[in-house]
Amino acid sequence: MAQEGEQGVRARVLADDPATDEREPVEGVAVRFFDQSGAELGSEVTNAEGIAEIPLAAPGIYQVEIDATTIPEGMSLPNAEEIRREANVQAGRFATVIFQLVVGEGGGGARGTDITLRRVLQLSVDGIKLGLFLAMAAIGLSLIFGTTGLVNFAHAELVTWGMLVAYFFNVLGVSSLFGFTAGWPWILNGPVDLISAALMAVILGGLLGWAADAAVFARLRRRGTGLIAQMVITIGLSILIRYIYLYLFGGTGRFFRSYAGQQAIAIGPIAVTYKDIIAMTVALVALIGVGLTLQLTRAGRAMRAVSDDRDLAESSGIDVQRVIRWVWVAGAALAALGGVLLGQSDVIRWDVGSQILLLLFAGVILGGLGTAYGALVGGILVGLGIQLSTLFLASELRSIGALLLMIVILLIRPQGLMGRKERVG
């Protein structure tokens, strides 16, 4: 909120990349400011946040013009004639004018009109990749619901946590924070490779899950706090955690070291990068590991038992609270790994949580809330649905398909694809 008496015009220059649907600030674009009579008031160049602003003495109508010659190569304004926009400045406020650039030549959102086999195959591979990552992140959400009945709105923050922890170890390194550890072995020294960083993300992810249950949710269960109240608490926590990330990490998107921009290799008609193959293999191995653990080990059977019928499990001698603690640890660790994989395939940002939370919900509801395998199937379906819907829809609308599919599934099969029939209404 601007201080009283402090008004002005702010131009934000952003680029909407149709391939990733990310809005990135564009630095170094010249913006000129005019008053209503057309007299130039000044010129500014956008900073790292894509912002150029000037303070103004009085409110009124002002003009903002972007200097098209300073737009970085490979980007353009969607409507080339719209270089000048109007801003209605009110007293004590900064009026913001947004210039949205597109990558490539001008035109609306990228819409695929040609449906070729090659595109379908490519989008399917991309969809399965996204789906695997979402599935990993969603299993914890589903299992926590299954064992405790809690809908955790802060679950996507666990995904972001994994992403940011891996970024810290991969790019900054421990010695950037504690200088005296420089020269110590492995992770205590400077930046490490992404595999070690991912390992740390999984460990610290599990730790955060343990802490969340031990410090907050186990206590709430003991106090007998209602599930809806707990759900609202997770909403509060997700806002808190998200802005702590912004505070610590800053608002810009970043990438892992040495993993940005790799050459794609062609397999038949489809192009995949080497890192994609590794990431998908890691995800598959982890998911098969989860499946085997749930199916074959004592701990896994206990988790499924508690998820199926908590009272029955308790009366047959299972320590329900301990199982729930382990579900939190495992779910958070998986979410963190999913975050690392999402981060290497896309951009690392503080607010990734708000972008994927609803996709995670769509996945678990599609598959059946409370079932681990349902989350797996649902996550992959959501990933596929998102990518394949760009065949028919502008890419900026692609997450709508997944959300609408979730609503339709709730209508015709509320228990989800893999869920048992029970009353949800």
Next chain:
Amino acid sequence: MNLGSILEQTISQAFGVNAMVFAMAVIGLNVHFGYTGLLNFGQIGFVAMGGYGLGMSITIFGWNPWLGILVGLVYALIFALLLGVPTLRLRGDYLAIVTIAASEVLRILVRSTTIAEWTGGNTGITNFAGAFYQFNPFTERVYDFGPFFYTGPNLFILSIGWPLVLLVTFLIWQLMRSPWGRVVKAIREDEDAARALGKNAYWYKMQSLMLGGVIGGLAGILLAIGNSTVQPDYFVPVQTFFMWTALILGGVGRVWSPIVGSMLFWGLLTATDGVLRGFEAEGWIPRWLMNASQVGQIRFMLVGLGLALLMIYRPQGLFGSREEMMLDAR
């Protein structure tokens, strides 16, 4: 640090446009959740519908501005129907997820280039509020009286908005004392019991969703006129969460809670902002801990923390009674 100026800003904001719009939207939310027990986490979608209905009918369709207000309310009503038909049979937590998803679908849709010729894409709709401001009697640039500091246009919308908020509050108070109100409260307490008494719970919940939704739409209309613009990026889910914070702050299911909660929410937000900025300017907070651009972030952290702590330690809010409002799944 100028404590007097912080106090003035706090009071101005507590009675300001944001608080007024919130109060109206939260009245709707209170009808949904406080009285009927519906977990609506998509209230911002109704607000967006109201604003876009008004903006679109004036700028795109070129209709009469007063008709535009009606269109805004009808949009909100349609959104309630679209949302209610598939979801009101679902259990509470599912309803929460679907309502938040629906409001996001709406936001993504209106800011997309696909239908930008009707909704203005990511820049939204502007230049429609002039028709209302021609009645603005407050022609001076700023009005500074007592602790209040408003621009002329702001004072105009406030002088219409707050009486409307009071009127709607009064109507809802009367409605909730009526037989209809007793039925929806019975549904909140025990839906099966209400059904066993022959009440059509689904239809009552639908009516409640429509009523609260239209009130949300009215909030959107006030917001659109007050800001002279409808921006898609305003209608993010976090706004709904702020409305919930305001509702819980005031006390769920109480007549005055939307007004009190919204004023408290915006007052506290402004006060924290002023105090943090003051501390920063005085150099009382070390620069490595917080710089001026991080004040906003810390404010949001405090909102999140506040919502969580309220729910843990005082779910009935400041003025609610614990007996009447034990939040639980239904």
